Every structure is written in C-alpha cells, then in structure tokens.
Amino acid sequence: MQISDFFEKYKGTVQELTIGKEGKSVIIGGDSVLPFHSFEGTMTRLPVIAMEVWDAPPPENWAEHLRSHFGDVVGSPVLWAKKCVETYGAEMICLYLASLAEDGEVDVAAVAARVKEVADAITVPMIVYGVGDKDADTAALKEIARVCAGEGLLLGPLVKENLNEIAEAAMEYGHSVIAQSPLDINLAKELNIKLTKFFPKDKIVMDPMTSALGYGMDYSFSVFERLKHVAVLFGDDMMKMPIIANPGRESWRAKEAKLNEQHGILWEAMTTMTLLLAGANVAIMASPDSMKLVKKMMGQFTVS
Amino acid sequence: MPVKASDIQKKLPKGGKLHCKKCGFPTCLAFAMKLVAGGVDVEKCPELESDVKEWIIDAITPPIRLVTIGTGDNALHIGEEEVMFRHEKTFLRAPGLAVLVSDKDDDQTAESKLNKIKELEAEWVAIQLKADVVAVKYEGNKDKYLSLVSRVAQENLPMVLMSEDLEVLFAACDLVADKKPLVYPITKENIDAALPVLKEKGVPVGVRGQNLEEVTVITTQLKAAGVIDLVIDSSPKNLQDAIRDYTIIRRSALTQTYRPLGYPIMSLLPLQAEDAMEEAMVASTLVTKYASIIVLSDLNKDTLFPLLVYRMNIYTDPRVPLAVEEKIYEFGAPTEDTSVYVTTNFALTYFAVANAVEATKAPGYVIPIASDGLCVLAAWSTGKFLGDTIGPYIKKSGLEDKLSNKRLIIPGMTARLLGEIEDELPGWKVIVGPKYAEDLPGFMAKQASK
Ligand code: B12
Ligand code: SF4
Numbered sequence: 001m002q003i004s005d006f007f008e009k010y011k012g013t014v015q016e017l018t019i020g021k022e023g024k025s026v027i028i029g030g031d032s033v034l035p036f037h038s039f040e041g042t043m044t045r046l047p048v049i050a051m052e053v054w055d056a057p058p059p060e061n062w063a064e065h066l067r068s069h070f071g072d073v074v075g076s077p078v079l080w081a082k083k084c085v086e087t088y089g090a091e092m093i094c095l096y097l098a099s100l101a102e103d104g105e106v107d108v109a110a111v112a113a114r115v116k117e118v119a120d121a122i123t124v125p126m127i128v129y130g131v132g133d134k135d136a137d138t139a140a141l142k143e144i145a146r147v148c149a150g151e152g153l154l155l156g157p158l159v160k161e162n163l164n165e166i167a168e169a170a171m172e173y174g175h176s177v178i179a180q181s182p183l184d185i186n187l188a189k190e191l192n193i194k195l196t197k198f199f200p201k202d203k204i205v206m207d208p209m210t211s212a213l214g215y216g217m218d219y220s221f222s223v224f225e226r227l228k229h230v231a232v233l234f235g236d237d238m239m240k241m242p243i244i245a246n247p248g249r250e251s252w253r254a255k256e257a258k259l260n261e262q263h264g265i266l267w268e269a270m271t272t273m274t275l276l277l278a279g280a281n282v283a284i285m286a287s288p289d290s291m292k293l294v295k296k297m298m299g300q301f302t303v304s
Numbered sequence: 305m306p307v308k309a310s311d312i313q314k315k316l317p318k319g320g321k322l323h324c325k326k327c328g329f330p331t332c333l334a335f336a337m338k339l340v341a342g343g344v345d346v347e348k349c350p351e352l353e354s355d356v357k358e359w360i361i362d363a364i365t366p367p368i369r370l371v372t373i374g375t376g377d378n379a380l381h382i383g384e385e386e387v388m389f390r391h392e393k394t395f396l397r398a399p400g401l402a403v404l405v406s407d408k409d410d411d412q413t414a415e416s417k418l419n420k421i422k423e424l425e426a427e428w429v430a431i432q433l434k435a436d437v438v439a440v441k442y443e444g445n446k447d448k449y450l451s452l453v454s455r456v457a458q459e460n461l462p463m464v465l466m467s468e469d470l471e472v473l474f475a476a477c478d479l480v481a482d483k484k485p486l487v488y489p490i491t492k493e494n495i496d497a498a499l500p501v502l503k504e505k506g507v508p509v510g511v512r513g514q515n516l517e518e519v520t521v522i523t524t525q526l527k528a529a530g531v532i533d534l535v536i537d538s539s540p541k542n543l544q545d546a547i548r549d550y551t552i553i554r555r556s557a558l559t560q561t562y563r564p565l566g567y568p569i570m571s572l573l574p575l576q577a578e579d580a581m582e583e584a585m586v587a588s589t590l591v592t593k594y595a596s597i598i599v600l601s602d603l604n605k606d607t608l609f610p611l612l613v614y615r616m617n618i619y620t621d622p623r624v625p626l627a628v629e630e631k632i633y634e635f636g637a638p639t640e641d642t643s644v645y646v647t648t649n650f651a652l653t654y655f656a657v658a659n660a661v662e663a664t665k666a667p668g669y670v671i672p673i674a675s676d677g678l679c680v681l682a683a684w685s686t687g688k689f690l691g692d693t694i695g696p697y698i699k700k701s702g703l704e705d706k707l708s709n710k711r712l713i714i715p716g717m718t719a720r721l722l723g724e725i726e727d728e729l730p731g732w733k734v735i736v737g738p739k740y741a742e743d744l745p746g747f748m749a750k751q752a753s754k
Contacts, residue, residue, distance in 0.1 A: 001516075001517060001520050001562075001564065002517075003516055003517075003548075003552050005556075005560075006552050006555050006556040006559075006560065006562070008555075036543075036544065036547050037547070037548070037551065038544070039544075039548040061743075213610065213613060213614060213617060214428065214613045214617065214652075215652060216652075216679075217614075217617050218390075218617040218618060218620050218622065219622070221390075221592075221617075221618070222389075222390055222391040222622055223391075225389055225390075225391060226389075226391050229389070253740075255742055256609070256610075256613075260606065262581070262606035262607065263606065263609060263610055265581065266581065266584055266585070266606075266607060266610040266611075267610055269581075269585055270584075270585065270588045270610055270611075270614050273585060273588065273589060274588070274592060274614075274618075277589065277592055277593070293581055293582065293585050294585075296582060296585070297543060297582075297585055297586070297589065300542040300543040300544055301542075301543065301544045302544065
C-alpha cells in the first residue's frame with residue numbers, strides 16, 4: 001500500500017483575489033485541494049485572519065473580555081485599528097459599520113469619511129462590513145466605495161436585494177465585494193450568477209453566513225464544506241470564489257462566551273478553526289487571544 | 305458505499321431465483337435484504353459455494369469496524385462511520401474524550417481527575433455532556449500502576465490501558481478483563497510476543513505504527529490471527545499529519561473498502577499541546593477530522609465545556625434539527641397574572657427563551673410553536689411562525705380561562721407579527737419583546753414598573 005493510492009483527483013482552483021492596493025495588499029484563495037490537504041495537491045497559502053473594529057462604540061453588554069483589550073480605543077476606530085495592527089499583528093482590518101444601526105439619521109458622508117481615515121491610518125488592507133440592513137448598507141457602501149477609490153477594499157455584505165447598486169459602485173472605484181446568502185449553497189450560486197452578469201468574477205468573495213459554536217456552527221461548517229467541494233472537486237466556475245467567515249462577532253454574542261472569559265476565547269477560536277477546516281479563506285476575528293490560538297494551530301500546517 | 309441487497313441476491317443460487325426457502329425466508333431477495341440489514345448468518349442458505357460465501361461476508365461487513373470499549377451503559381461504541389463529510393448523511397458515533405492518568409500522578413491528582421469527569425458534566429439544550437473514557441498510562445511503577453488500574457475500574461467507564469511494557473500491559477488487562485479495556489500499544493516491535501496472548505484475551509487492541517504503512521502491516525497480521533477489534537494510531541506529529549493520515553484512513557476504508565485501515569482512530573496528539581487552551585483546540589480539530597478516541601492530559605473547567613458542546617455540534621444529525629415538543633411549559637408558580645411567551649420549537653431557541661424567563665424570577669408560560677425545529681426568523685420566513693399558527697394554538701391552550709391579565713410576549717425579531725397576532729387574539733395585550741431573549745429580564749422589569 002502507498003498512501004498515494006488513495007489521493008483525490010481535483011478539478012478546480014479557488015480564485016485568487018487581492019485585497020488592498022500597492023504597498024499594502026493581501027492575497028486570498030488560490031487553493032486547489034480541500035482545506036489543509038497539501039499532501040495531495042496545492043494549497044497555495046494559509047487562510048488570512050482579519051481583526052474586527054467597530055466604527056461606533058459597541059453596546060454596554062459587549063463582552064468584558066473584548067473590552068479588556070479594546071476598552072481604551074472603542075471611541076476611535078482609527079486607534080482601535082492601529083492597536084490591532086501594531087499591538088496584535090493583524091494582517092487585515094475589518095471595519096464593521098455599527099454606526100448604521102444607531103438611532104436617528106445616518107450621516108453617510110461622515111461614515112465614509114471615517115472609513116477613509118482608518119484606511120489612511122493603517123498599513124494593512126481593509127474589509128468594510130455593513131450591519132445587515134440592506135438600505136442603510138447600500139447607501140453607506142456606495143459612498144464609501146467612492147470616497148475610498150483606489151483603496152481596493154473588500155465591501156459587503158451584498159444580498160439579493162441590493163447587489164446591483166453596491167457592485168456597480170465597487171466596480172467603478174476598484175473594490176471587491178462580499179456576496180452573502182443565508183446558509184444555502186444554491187442561493188450562494190444564484191447570487192454569484194446574478195452578480196457575474198456584470199461584475200468581474202475574480203473580485204467576489206462568498207459569505208455563506210457564520211453561526212457560532214452551539215448556535216448553528218454545524219450548519220455553517222457543512223455549508224462551507226459543501227461550497228469548497230463544489231469548487232475544487234467538481235470545478236464549478238460559479239463557486240470558485242474565496243469564502244469569508246465572520247466568527248468574531250457571532251461567537252461573542254453567545255452568553256457562554258460573555259460569562260466566562262476562557263470559554264469565550266475558545267468559543268471564538270473553535271468556531272474560527274472549524275470554518276477554516278471547512279474552507280474559509282478569510283476569517284474576521286474579534287479577540288486577540290482567540291486569534292493567537294488559531295494562529296498557533298495554523299503554525300502546524302505548511303503550504304504546498 | 306454500503307452494498308445493495310440486489311447485488312447480494314445476484315450471487316445467491318441461480319442468480320437469486322432459486323427461492324427454495326431453506327433459509328427460512330420466502331425468497332432469495334428477502335434473505336439478501338436481511339443479510340444487508342444484519343441479523344442473519346449467511347450459513348442459513350445451504351446452497352452456497354464457499355467462495356461466494358466469503359464474497360458475501362466481505363460485502364456485508366461495514367467498511368469501518370464497529371469497536372466497543374467498556375461494558376454496559378457507559379460502553380463506548382466507535383467506528384462504523386458511513387461518510388467522509390457530515391453533509392453526506394451524518395457522523396454517527398461521537399468520539400470518546402479520554403482523560404489520562406498515570407502512576408506518576410500522586411493519588412490526589414489521579415482522584416481529582418476521575419472526579420472531574422462527573423464534576424464537569426455539563427448540560428446543553430437538556431442534553432448531558434461529559435468526558436467519557438479514562439486512559440491509564442504506565443510510567444515505571446508497576447505496583448502503583450496496577451492498583452491505579454483497579455481503582456479506575458471502579459468508575460465503570462471505558463478504559464484504555466497504555467503501557468510500553470507488554471508484561472505490565474497484560475497484567476493490567478488481566479485485572480480488568482471483564483471491563484473490556486482497550487490495550488495499547490501493539491506495535492511492529494512487540495506484535496510477535498503479544499499475538500498469542502491477544503488471541504486469548506478477547507479485548508479490543510490499540511495498534512500503533514509510525515506511519516500508515518506500518519499500521520497496515522500490523523492490522524493485517526492481527527486480522528489474520530483473528531484479532532479484529534482494533535483501534536489505530538498512526539502517530540501523527542502535528543495537525544497537518546493528523547489530517548493527512550486520518551483522511552486517508554477514512555477515505556481508503558469508505559471509498560475502496562480497504563480493510564487494513566477500516567478501523568476507528570485513536571489520537572494522542574492533544575498531549576503535545578503547550579497548555580490547556582491549545583489542547584482543547586487540537587482536540588476540537590480532531591473531533592471534526594475523524595478521531596474516535598481523543599486523549600487529553602487533564603480535564604479543565606475552562607476548556608472542557610466548549611469542547612463538549614463542540615463535539616455535540618459536529619455529531620448532530622444535520623437531517624434533523626433538535627426540536628422540543630409543542631406544549632405549554634410552566635416556570636415558577638403561575639397565577640392569573642402570569643406572562644405568556646411564544647417562540648419556536650427549535651431546541652436552541654426554546655432553551656434560550658426558557659432560561660431567560662427563569663432569569664426574570666417571575667413565573668411564566670413558554671409556548672414553543674411547532675415550526676419544524678427552525679429558529680425564529682427561518683420559521684417566520686417559511687410561514688411556520690405567523691399569526692394564524694400562533695393565535696389558534698393559544699386559543700386552544702386553555703390559558704385564556706386561567707388568566708385575568710392576558711399578556712403575550714412575542715420575539716423582537718418578529719415585531720412585524722404584532723398586528724396579525726392582535727387580530728387573532730382579541731382581549732390579549734400583545735407585547736413585542738426584545739430581539740434577544742437574553743435581554744428579557746431587564747425588559748420585563750421595565751414592563752412591570754410601567
Ligand atoms: C442556522 C440558520 C439556519 C439553519 C436552520 C437552523 C434552525 N434550526 O432554524 C438552516 C441552514 C437550515 C437555515 C435555513 C434557512 N434559513 Co437560516 N439562518 C440560520 C442562522 C445562521 C442562525 C439561526 C439560529 O440558529 N439562531 C439561533 C436561535 C437561538 O435564534 P432565534 O431563534 O432567532 O432566537 C433568538 C431570538 O429570536 C430571541 N427569541 C426567540 N424566541 C423569543 C421569544 C421571545 C418572547 C423573545 C422576547 C425573544 C425570543 O432569543 C433567541 C436567542 O437570542 C440565521 C442568521 C443568524 N446569524 O441569525 C439564518 C437566518 C435565520 N436564515 C434565514 C433564511 C432566509 C433561511 C431560509 C428560509 C433560506 C434558505 N436557505 O432556504 C432557510 C429556511 C429553513 C428551511 N425550511 O429549510 C434568514 C431569515 C431572514 C429573515 N426572515 O429575516 C436568516 C436571518 C439569515 C439572513 N440574514 O438572511 N438557516
Ligand atoms: S436458502 Fe438460499 S437459495 Fe434458498 S431461498 Fe434462501 S437464499 Fe435462496
């Protein structure tokens with residue numbers, strides 16, 4: 001017997017996508033095997049971890065653990081982002097547009113200006129993530145795309161209802177987008193088909209929705225895993241986009257995570273690790289301690 | 305892939321058309337179906353050539369052997385997995401999480417590790433979760449080791465006996481043979497000496513090779529001697545090796561019925577971690593990546609709970625969401641002024657609400673409406689959680705007669721149902737609750753002071 005007798009034959013390669021601009025960019029994707037199967041094919045690079053920063057102060061019931069790391073900077077997205085990069089070594093920042101969920105009129109121009117300010121202040125590329133309200137997100141992301149022209153941001157989430165407007169703005173100003181669908185591979189594919197009718201295929205990242213340990217992680221795991229199969233085993237062109245996971249915010253919402261710091265750190269780290277095992281190419285994390293654990297695990301892998 | 309009854313039938317006499325009934329079944333196909341399902345001996349058909357018999361036995365033997373360690377209710381059943389990926393069907397038998405004790409542990413340490421199995425038992429959506437195996441390792445003090453083995457046996461948990469010294473291994477095995485412990489490791493070096501004894505003992509055997517090829521050589525030799533309840537360890541040095549080895553083990557067995565690797569996997573990799581957090585991370589990865597026994601250096605209250613929930617998550621059957629029964633659940637001592645909370649019957653959702661209602665410290669009725677075990681938003685968007693499913697149930701529930709103040713709290717996520725529900729339930733005060741049940745205690749306190 002030789003173990004190569006049992007190697008899988010692969011048919012597809014996940015698209016490579018560059019986030020950022022010259023001098024500060026990160027490449028994601030590029031794998032043509034199941035995650036971490038470098039023994040039987042090409043795993044071009046390890047997944048990338050982005051750290052989440054809010055553009056408005058998080059609510060009172062935000063996890064104490066996160067406050068212990070970021071309490072001193074929650075008032076300033078610029079300082080928060082700089083702390084992630086300089087103190088915790090973040091490879092990328094994900095700016096979460098929490099301000100869009102605040103009561104009252106949203107000043108879109110101010111939101112966009114703040115994003116630009118963060119982008120200018122940091123040395124790593126950036127993801128900008130809306131709150132999930134499709135109208136508020138559309139208005140804000142369009143303006144952000146314009147104000148941050150040339151930054152090569154990754155913007156999202158685009159959903160069925162608002163994909164045109166945001167994607168057009170992203171295209172005009174040179175950004176990539178995140179297409180989000182609720183835990184269903186058919187819906188994910190449908191969205192990609194719609195989007196690729198006018199938007200470049202190699203500038204799309206899929207967000208199949210993350211749920212945390214104990215709160216649906218198993219669903220996310222299996223949907224991510226299936227998406228990756230369809231891409232690398234079946235070679236489906238409409239499913240070869242890299243995948244993004246959002247374990248940070250989801251995990252720290254769990255009451256188990258809030259009540260016990262160690263549980264919380266593992267809640268996020270395990271959720272993240274699982275989605276990386278299933279095929280996520282980028283994960284957005286919240287706690288530096290959880291990130292450290294995940295990176296330690298990543299240290300046990302080499303690329304091929 | 306499991307073999308089909310029709311494929312078996314074709315191998316039966318006259319292409320499965322003899323139908324002589326000597327086997328006790330009305331037709332050859334009926335016999336073939338029973339063979340596939342398990343529970344009948346192929347010998348019952350007197351008309352079979354021996355090579356056909358062998359073919360059939362091989363065809364109906366599951367690609368990954370089912371191995372049982374321990375006895376009684378606590379026994380650990382592992383193996384007989386059917387898929388590489390849980391979305392293809394489901395993972396079937398959750399791995400045993402083993403805690404390691406050794407003769408190097410002082411008595412107190414060993415006792416406390418054993419106690420922690422019980423102490424750290426946890427509950428999740430009304431399901432009890434705990435570590436379930438004890439691995440007892442020999443590290444040089446034979447007398448102490450043997451008495452530790454006897455002590456652990458009293459716990460009635462599945463045991464893994466670990467000793468590099470065969471003589472000590474078998475001495476320990478003799479002490480607790482009736483408990484069906486797993487004896488480990490049988491290696492290339494000790495197999496010749498071990499084999500005659502193993503044939504007699506009839507206990508499951510843990511095989512250790514330095515790599516998959518070596519494992520294959522040992523399992524083949526054991527099987528030829530009739531020792532077939534095996535668990536394998538390919539000694540991976542890191543997660544990358546573990547994923548490679550365990551994937552190949554599972555894949556070769558399932559896709560090519562490669563028998564020499566058709567056994568459950570035991571992993572000692574977590575023991576190499578630098579601290580408890582890392583150990584839990586490694587262990588969780590192994591839960592997902594096919595290990596069936598995972599050995600931990602200790603049980604730690606900060607790390608075990610997430611790992612237990614994790615194992616349950618990955619081994620949840622994706623085809624059936626965990627749901628609770630649709631009925632009225634009472635909390636505290638309800639009066640005629642007790643709030644009624646409505647939600648869906650997805651276990652996670654229901655327990656989030658039930659816990660929150662308990663935390664309000666006031667009595668409450670919680671009603672999970674039958675909604676195919678979906679969360680609130682999914683139930684709403686598929687039409688299972690609407691005014692015309694909620695209203696009639698509450699009307700029929702008899703609560704209207706018990707309450708003078710009819711107060712119904714609905715999930716904040718479905719605020720838009722307010723009007724529909726009010727129309728269905730005249731005389732009720734329908735209140736839109738908070739978005740997350742966790743915020744109910746504060747919310748209800750404010751309501752009360754209004
Ligand atoms: C896991 C999941 C699934 C799983 C199913 C899980 C399940 N058993 O329900 C699967 C993959 C099967 C699934 C399928 C679908 N899903 Co889905 N899914 C999710 C996901 C990621 C998490 C849901 C979850 O488990 N939440 C945890 C539970 C505990 O939350 P909950 O029930 O809402 O309960 C909380 C609160 O509502 C509140 N609460 C509950 N009851 C009560 C009662 C009172 C009185 C109060 C005060 C509060 C309260 O407290 C609870 C704890 O905080 C969410 C997105 C997200 N992150 O939320 C999407 C989501 C719910 N799904 C969605 C959709 C659209 C679907 C589908 C219809 C789409 C499809 N793919 O076909 C299907 C429908 C299901 C079907 N028939 O097949 C949408 C719903 C959109 C909407 N209606 O606004 C969501 C929001 C995703 C999105 N943003 O688009 N989904
Ligand atoms: S005894 Fe054999 S040949 Fe006769 S009916 Fe049964 S299976 Fe068919």
